[in-house]
Amino acid sequence: MVNYIWVGMTVIGIVFGMINGTMDQVNEALFVSAKEAVTLCLGLMSILVFWLGLMKIAEESGLLDKLSNLFRPFMRWLFPEVPPNHPAMGYILSNMMANTFGLGNAATPLGIKAMEQLKKLNGGKATVSRSMVTFLAINTSSVTLIPTTVIAIRMNYDAHSPTDIVFPTIIATAISAVGGIAIDRYFYYRRKRNGRE
């Protein structure tokens, strides 16, 4: 799936550039974006080092476990394949919380840690597990309480009340989270029926 999408976007882009006469832009895009990707990774490094260091303290001190105890029933329902006391639960929860409160740069390292733990649970295989799909479904629907960036943009353009989109945003994001979980469950049972899981 990823392979097709990846090749598809690039090939369509290049062919389109030929027809459309946008080869110049395509050439520029190639090199500029490659450079941007590396810069992005280096930018991520500072955040990753800082938050992974801090979270290690939270993990060792047992703070992370405390957090997961709080939401245990809900998490067990969401991730039936993860043992309730597994460190993955703590990371998944703290990632969800960071997302909810709009702490995007804290959320990424936590999410990666959660993935790492889920991979361990899956025997270290390079294939996706059921819990990983669920985790991503929740993550990409990004339940946010305070969409700070958007509020800032609206303020810039002198919105009458910059925060009046907060309520619709919360509703929309909640619907997409519930929808994401439902779709995830549907695909899981479909895989199960077809004997793939």
Next chain:
Amino acid sequence: MLHWMTTISIWMIPLLILTILLYGTLKKVPTYETFVEGGKEGISMSFSLIPFLVGMLVAISVFRASGALDFIVQLLNPLLALLHFPAEVLPLAIIRPISGTAALGMTSDLISVYGPDSFVGRLAATIQGSTDTTFYVLTVYFGAVGIKKMGDALKVGLLADLIGIVAAVVVVTLVFGMK
């Protein structure tokens, strides 16, 4: 309301750090050593991310720079008009799961052109705030830990985005009306 919310966001991270450090000290964790040990992982992780992100970002930007994305948006326009989906927001809806920065640019563009208190402006803001860059999340999370077979993850993520966008249209219409 805004003042109160910005204060909370500004205080949240320092307070979180404070809690983690104090709790760790209380539980007699060798805090500094543990921090360094945990932080080390971040270095290798960000290096291993480079090929994943380079690959994805190059494909996305070629697709966009060639004009192929605009073309597809134009093709879809009549179909969406039938479904009463506001055409102005369509490029944003398509780009949102693919590129976070491009989406942010489009959102501010829509807000500046149509005005922050217009239907389009509010809808753009809601879509931007309520969905995430699925491709980026997938690339980074799976890339960092070396998952190569994504299975249903991409499909599920994109469908969740679709639901989010449709929900945004419906909610914004219900709350503010179509003006």
